[in-house]
Amino acid sequence: MNFSSKLIEQAVNAFAMLPGIGRKTALRLVLHLIKQDKNTTESFADAIVKMRQQIKHCKDCHHLSDAEICSICADTRRDKTLIMVVETIRDVMAIEETNQYRGLYHVLGGVISPIEGVSPYDLNLTTLLKRVSPTVKADGSEAPSAVKELIMAISPTIEGDTTIYYISKQLMNKKIKVSTLSRGISFGGELEYADEMTLGRSIVGRVPYKNNP
């Protein structure tokens, strides 16, 4: 593309660097900003730079946070006996959207994948083990961890299952319940369109019918 302006070209290149934004879309965004007044562009840029400079990862659960401890971990009304183990930050947001869960989270940052070169040491596992281990008090005695259950909300793939297996092995000696999300046919989905694997597993893993679910 011929921009006849270095400034436009640099701004287009900046936008086009973002995922899913090509040079035509980038140009449309730049021309949109030119139509707005200068303050709009400045506050747009400010919000992004400020976010990038100040955003932290919660040192307990590794979720994105404005402070050292994220607002979920800091919320005293949440159930501290439950930790949901997820792959990414987006998973936390998706689960929060459901409004079905009031426990805490732990963001692994991925799953074990030898093909992609992700080993258990690349995941946030040390902090997870620390969270479920007894804390040593000042007098040397141990206080048991508040956590009673880990819910593995990991993608139902080979890598995901490997990760769940690895973590459950690490927790063998600890008195902690490990559960996974239920798997089966989707709500509102038509049986005939479910894939064979899902349908097969949902038959094997059938549950007793409850009249009042």
Next chain:
Amino acid sequence: MNFSSKLIEQAVNAFAMLPGIGRKTALRLVLHLIKQDKNTTESFADAIVKMRQQIKHCKDCHHLSDAEICSICADTRRDKTLIMVVETIRDVMAIEETNQYRGLYHVLGGVISPIEGVSPYDLNLTTLLKRVSPTVKADGSEAPSAVKELIMAISPTIEGDTTIYYISKQLMNKKIKVSTLSRGISFGGELEYADEMTLGRSIVGRVPYKNNP
């Protein structure tokens, strides 16, 4: 969406303000920037703020420009006898992409549209008339304008045709040729899929066959 972070929420809102970017896409862009190092985000923001603060409109042709006069108007190798009149900056870019035109441009900033409340006074017409008028020299004598032809590269719509008619009326007393882009069936298009209007007009406006086009 529940972001559990004010910083993320503000950055997502900033991106979502752009045209064609929803909140889900905005979140994807924000999470992408968090994965990059801080300098990437800063240079991204810098390029955009700098562009918005320093970009000008060429005072001759109203195209976007880094200086008072844009690089097209300032280019001495271009044909100053030709001015192509276009609606928007994007049209200039599209025509420059063809590499078929070596004259100058004039960006109107729109077309006359009573429905959308765009009158001739909202368009960049004063400067266009000035460009095609004789210049008065220091000794009071008049030097004829260098411009010999105006090419109307305006959309073939009712509003576009009205605009072309209006401009040609304004230029009646001036010895300037006014032409429009040729209209007809598209190159590489199949005849049967051309719309009736285009096909009908291309029959009325048929041209003599040249063996060596």
